[in-house]
Amino acid sequence: MGNYDALVVVSFGGPERPEDVLPFLENVVRGRGVPRERLLAVEAHYQRFGGVSPINQQCRELVAALEGVVDVPVYWGNRNWHPYLTDTVRQMAADGVRRAAAFATAATSSYSSCRQYIEDIARATREVQDAPRLVKLPHFYDHPGFIAAMTDRTRAALDEVGEDARLVFTAHSVPLSMAAKSGPRGGAYEAELRAASALVAQACGTGDFDLVWQSRSGPPQVPWLEPDVCDHLEELHAQGTEAVVLVPIGFVSDHMEVRYDLDLEAAAKAAELGLRLARAGTAGTHPRFVSMIKELMDGPEPVPCPVDCCVIGSGRPARTPPTG
Numbered sequence: 624m625g626n627y628d629a630l631v632v633v634s635f636g637g638p639e640r641p642e643d644v645l646p647f648l649e650n651v652v653r654g655r656g657v658p659r660e661r662l663l664a665v666e667a668h669y670q671r672f673g674g675v676s677p678i679n680q681q682c683r684e685l686v687a688a689l690e691g692v693v694d695v696p697v698y699w700g701n702r703n704w705h706p707y708l709t710d711t712v713r714q715m716a717a718d719g720v721r722r723a724a725a726f727a728t729a730a731t732s733s734y735s736s737c738r739q740y741i742e743d744i745a746r747a748t749r750e751v752q753d754a755p756r757l758v759k760l761p762h763f764y765d766h767p768g769f770i771a772a773m774t775d776r777t778r779a780a781l782d783e784v785g786e787d788a789r790l791v792f793t794a795h796s797v798p799l800s801m802a803a804k805s806g807p808r809g810g811a812y813e814a815e816l817r818a819a820s821a822l823v824a825q826a827c828g829t830g831d832f833d834l835v836w837q838s839r840s841g842p843p844q845v846p847w848l849e850p851d852v853c854d855h856l857e858e859l860h861a862q863g864t865e866a867v868v869l870v871p872i873g874f875v876s877d878h879m880e881v882r883y884d885l886d887l888e889a890a891a892k893a894a895e896l897g898l899r900l901a902r903a904g905t906a907g908t909h910p911r912f913v914s915m916i917k918e919l920m921d922g923p924e925p926v927p928c929p930v931d932c933c934v935i936g937s938g939r940p941a942r943t944p945p946t947g
């Protein structure tokens with residue numbers, strides 16, 4: 624059983640001032656072969672929001688909600704921007720924390736959504752003297768708490784746009800090479816997202832749904848998961864679909880990918896096509912999502928991922944296209 628003396632939320636991080644946007648983006652893509660044009664395009668997304676990513680405020684709200692539910696101190700640290708996980712772990716050590724549960728704000732298996740958080744945790748505990756032990760809580764893509772929260776959000780969107788709407792689940796695209804290497808046997812990223820989507824669709828009374836991808840990055844010659852959400856809206860429109868609910872099943876809060884790529888880009892595409900569109904919320908601080916985190920802490924000690932699980936080559940997505 625749990626037996627933790629603290630909880631730490633481990634997240635992606637984001638800038639909160641215009642001048643921090645580019646340094647943040649450079650942290651995210653360091654060594655990943657993302658073209659400069661893509662970086663500058665994404666910089667413009669952040670600047671359109673005043674240089675403020677919504678993700679940090681959402682993490683603060685999750686921490687506040689957790690403080691009302693768990694009976695140990697709750698900390699928060701990021702991969703790509705302040706507060707950095709290493710600084711948080713240093714504070715935890717100073718506070719005398721010895722063994723903490725680590726909740727990463729990503730539900731699925733893949734290098735980006737799991738292994739990279741394991742590496743972040745390992746680096747932070749290595750860099751800090753007398754660091755507490757951090758135990759990463761297990762994946763939760765099919766946990767009843769996550770599914771209940773997403774079902775509630777999806778039902779609310781169906782109420783908004785009409786029960787006849789088609790359910791279109793979306794998640795962050797990743798390179799095909801990363802998707803293939805996810806989970807202990809490969810292919811887990813897509814399989815887990817499809818399983819979560821099916822559970823939410825079923826709870827909304829349908830077996831009929833699509834799973835599509837968004838926020839593609841990387842060089843154009845490297846293949847990523849498809850179809851893209853906007854292309855899919857065109858396809859649905861061509862087939863006579865009149866209403867769509869977009870469900871961001873691959874994200875746990877309404878951060879920049881959701882606000883920009885869905886609420887601006889996909890919404891503009893739907894308007895152009897004359898499709899009725901509603902976007903379901905993310906789990907955020909839904910009470911069932913928050914209580915799920917406590918349940919994960921109270922559950923059995925998680926079995927660590929196998930050492931080669933979700934590892935991609937040098938630990939990075941392929942930078943050159945496959946040949947042949």
Ligand SMILES: CC1=C(CCC(=O)O)c2cc3nc(cc4[nH]c(cc5[nH]c(cc1n2)c(C)c5CCC(=O)O)c(CCC(=O)O)c4C)C(CCC(=O)O)=C3C
Binds near residue numbers: 655665678874
């Ligand atoms: C699977 C996945 C998740 C879900 C799991 C999880 O949540 O962890 C996720 C979440 C997020 N991704 C985010 C932001 C970005 N992701 C980028 C780039 C990339 N994402 C990738 C994958 C994922 N990303 C990949 C394979 C890349 C290519 C570069 C690389 O191989 O690493 C870039 C670079 C610019 C660009 O888009 O090209 C940015 C700015 C934010 C914060 C948003 C905010 O600020 O509110 C969040 C929560």
Ligand SMILES: [Fe+2]
Binds near residue numbers: 795
């Ligand atoms: Fe990302």
